[in-house]
Amino acid sequence: MAETLVKDLIEAGIHYGQRASNWNPRMKPYLFGKRNGIHIIDIKETVKGLLLARRFITQVVGTGKDVCFVGTKRQAKDIIAERVSSVGMHWVTERWLGGTLTNFRTIRRRLKRLEELEAIDAEDGFATYSKKMESQLRREQRKIYRNLNGIRKMDKLPGALIVIDVNREMTALREARKLGIPVICLIDSDGDPELVDIPIPGNDDSMRSIDVIIRELCKAVTDGKEQRLTAESARKDDDMESPAQERRRSRRAQYRASDAGTPEGDRPVEASAEPVAPAAPVAPVEPVAPQKTE
Numbered sequence: 001m002a003e004t005l006v007k008d009l010i011e012a013g014i015h016y017g018q019r020a021s022n023w024n025p026r027m028k029p030y031l032f033g034k035r036n037g038i039h040i041i042d043i044k045e046t047v048k049g050l051l052l053a054r055r056f057i058t059q060v061v062g063t064g065k066d067v068c069f070v071g072t073k074r075q076a077k078d079i080i081a082e083r084v085s086s087v088g089m090h091w092v093t094e095r096w097l098g099g100t101l102t103n104f105r106t107i108r109r110r111l112k113r114l115e116e117l118e119a120i121d122a123e124d125g126f127a128t129y130s131k132k133m134e135s136q137l138r139r140e141q142r143k144i145y146r147n148l149n150g151i152r153k154m155d156k157l158p159g160a161l162i163v164i165d166v167n168r169e170m171t172a173l174r175e176a177r178k179l180g181i182p183v184i185c186l187i188d189s190d191g192d193p194e195l196v197d198i199p200i201p202g203n204d205d206s207m208r209s210i211d212v213i214i215r216e217l218c219k220a221v222t223d224g225k226e227q228r229l230t231a232e233s234a235r236k237d238d239d240m241e242s243p244a245q246e247r248r249r250s251r252r253a254q255y256r257a258s259d260a261g262t263p264e265g266d267r268p269v270e271a272s273a274e275p276v277a278p279a280a281p282v283a284p285v286e287p288v289a290p291q292k293t294e
Helices: 002-011 025-030 043-062 074-086 104-124 131-151 170-179 207-261
Strands: 016-019 031-035 038-041 067-070 090-092 160-164 183-187 198-201
Touching (some): 025 198, 043 183, 043 207, 067 207, 074 090, 074 207, 160 170, 160 207
Parallel strands (some): 160 183
């Protein structure tokens, strides 16, 4: 598995960084060297970060939380929308709206507005509105759908944020840091790894490298969902067994209580193991004749 993963990463060109003149000195521990003015990313560090991210995502999803993928650059939009939707997670591929996490209540209100507009459109196609009002409502519907469709099923804050390109998604990173949400990021040689919790050093401009990273992280989501289902089924089995156990305990408690409250003379006598000899027959008593008095 590891050999296949390394081969896919190398073929995708994930080890090619940015120009040496644009690098971030904080990325030095993740760089292998420099070739023709371009930094080469250490593939060992890429695999290490990817495996750590997979393990963490599996743990987060297994505990019942969801994750959100963020990639608004052109190379990542279609890949994220296709792969993340197949595993039932949330994503943002258009402009990140300020307050998506820190002002989540307002975002939920906008999503309710989208549901209202879709209901009106499905009912009569805005036939009861004027042409001008219909145009405005349809424009509003398209805008909300484009920006928030990927998180319309997200009813609570995610357990982790997965980001492509740390420099482009700076607003999302700041909101996640403010709320204490862990961040996993595919970060190139010009990014700052201290802004994220689990950096995955690699080329964030190549569609093939982005596809490999998103594919592996989606596999981790699938593994976490399987663990979640296993834990839920085990919990249901425990809930089904607990009433019977409580009934057995209650019966034993009743027996103990009744036994403790019974008087000593009323308690049933236990049968002796030794046979009891029968009592000897009693001789009849002869009547005494009355004596005469002088």
